[in-house]
Amino acid sequence: MKAFYIGLLTAASLLAAGNAAAAQAKGDEIYKKTCGVCHDQGIAGAPKLGDKAKWAPLIKKGKEALYTVSIKGKPGTGMVAKGGNASLSDADVKAAVDFMVDKSK
DSSP: OHHHHHHHHHHHHHHHHHHHHHHHHHHHHHIIIIIHHHHTTTGGGOOOTTOHHHHHHHHHTOHHHHHHHHHHOOTTSSOOGGGGOTTSOHHHHHHHHHHHHHHTO
């Protein structure tokens, strides 16, 4: 019985690791197709991917705040809703935000 539970926990861990890797890959893909247009060059004040100093205060606000701005946009800044790609789902935008945060910590 103990071996069964160990096997079950191992399978769950592998599944979670696979899901995390898939989400990271999805975020990377979305970043390259949409977000990178501004965040690679810092267009309109967009924090560049990997710029820890620029990202730190944004990350400190929490992911929910970043998700909201990324999904809805932020008037008065260059951040438009869904990075200008209205066909993205909220989950896609969140995956891209997660990717950018992970690369900018």
